[in-house]
Amino acid sequence: MSDSFAVYMRHGAPRYCRELECWIVTQYSDTRAALLDSRLTFAPLPIGAAPESAEWRDFAGSIYQWNALPTLAVPIVKEHLRPAFSLCRIEREGPWIHEIARHLAQSLVSQGGGDFKCDFSDSFAAEAVCHVMGLPQAAGRYFRYWMPGSTETHESSEQAVRLFRKEYAHAAHIRRLDLAGVSSAVHVDDRGCGDDSADDGVAAMAFTAFFMISSVLTTGMSLLLRRSRQLARIRRNPSLISAMVEEVLRFDGPEFFAPRIAASDVEISGKTIQGGESILLAQGLANRDPSAFVRPEVFSMDRTTSKALLFTGSPYSELCATMTRSSVEIAFEEFIGIMPNLHLAGEILSSNCRPVGNRVVQLPFRSH
Structure with missing residues (x-):
């Protein structure tokens, strides 16, 4: 049974996505730390078989584009x-x-x-x-x-x-x-x-x-x-x-995900990502994390800090x-x-x- 698309698209600990064969990281603190981790390297995402449901298919399509x-x-x-x-x-x-x-x-x-x-x-x-x-x-x-x-x-x-x-x-x-x-x-x-x-x-x-x-x-x-x-x-x-x-750029930036591959084992919020596994750092979700931004769901030109992940x-x-x-x-x-x-x-x-x-x-x- 396939997990619901919405399960992965919420703030929380990293989850392994069977549909895309990769880890998905959504929290601001986790995403920011991962972006600074030299063990996570740039790489096109090796997506597995095309997902069956329409929501997963459209979602995977936006990643295929970059590949x-x-x-x-x-x-x-x-x-x-x-x-x-x-x-x-x-x-x-x-x-x-x-x-x-x-x-x-x-x-x-x-x-x-x-x-x-x-x-x-x-x-x-x-x-x-x-x-x-x-x-x-x-x-x-x-x-x-x-x-x-x-x-x-x-x-x-x-x-x-x-x-x-x-x-x-x-x-x-x-x-x-x-x-x-x-x-x-x-x-x-x-x-x-x-x-x-x-x-x-x-x-x-x-x-x-x-x-x-x-x-x-x-x-x-x-x-x-x-x-x-x-x-x-x-x-x-x-x-x-x-x-x-x-x-x-913060509210709805052009890059929703930052794909990475683990060069060696990495631990993120208690989850061990093994060397060679693929990761999607969901910076689009991280930029709407309420722990990092006040009223993140509101589009406001009056924000005084610029700490969005871009x-x-x-x-x-x-x-x-x-x-x-x-x-x-x-x-x-x-x-x-x-x-x-x-x-x-x-x-x-x-x-x-x-x-x-x-x-x-x-x-x-x-x-x-």
Whole structure:
């Protein structure tokens, strides 16, 4: 008999999940300690057989999505990609990111509205990532096929990554691709084939950055459109945008889980996790733990402490933190500033791949 999905999605001691063949950690104190434990290493989650029930299938689908990314090439990431996402780099590209957001927002104003996720979030994230990373804009077309959904999307996700790498390798073959002012160090042979590790690092970084930016933008706007008073506060005082983005990340951040594998035996709250076993650190639930946050179920821009567990899903997630925060703040500033009469224009559609919060897939709005 399969355990109920809800059994695992509550705060308590770690539990072993037979459906996913891994441990699930949900409490804030346990999750924070585990994230700092060097015995727990980054790794794609080796999920077992596809769960039978619909709730487990949708849930597992959101994890399969991340497993479509290439194997983590941590040394390549640290050496060649970190400078591309430095604060200095992002600040230098700020005017261009402003222009990307302004152009998209003005286009939607002329149309009277649209689908915020498809017409703004996804488009903005794709253009911003390609620009900052120095990638050909044509590569951005594949990002949209890599958004979380059911387990059936896993194949299309893998295909999207393969096509992206092909586009990137082709560009590098035509000219030595300058990755955000930093040599990509991709060796291209006579056939136009790049070094696999470097190509994988670029692909995983680009897809992760796109997902982070698009998700935070869409989730943030859906929260604001359902909270007119908080949206009005931001219009009166745009300096609140930074605090709002931090609360979006805590309340319903893009990464619900941080997958890890135990290199050796680890004890968490009296439970022994053996070396080689997989773990899902449920940071999305930990960020709503009442032992760590006052009224965690409430979306509030007035929190004075920022101790949410963020950007821990992979080395790529950590590198995306600065770009995600900066570009999302710019996008909100431009979008809300251009649309003073912004309001919801229909039902918000969400997928059921998360136990807490929403993965918004459609967000209709009107600009006047």
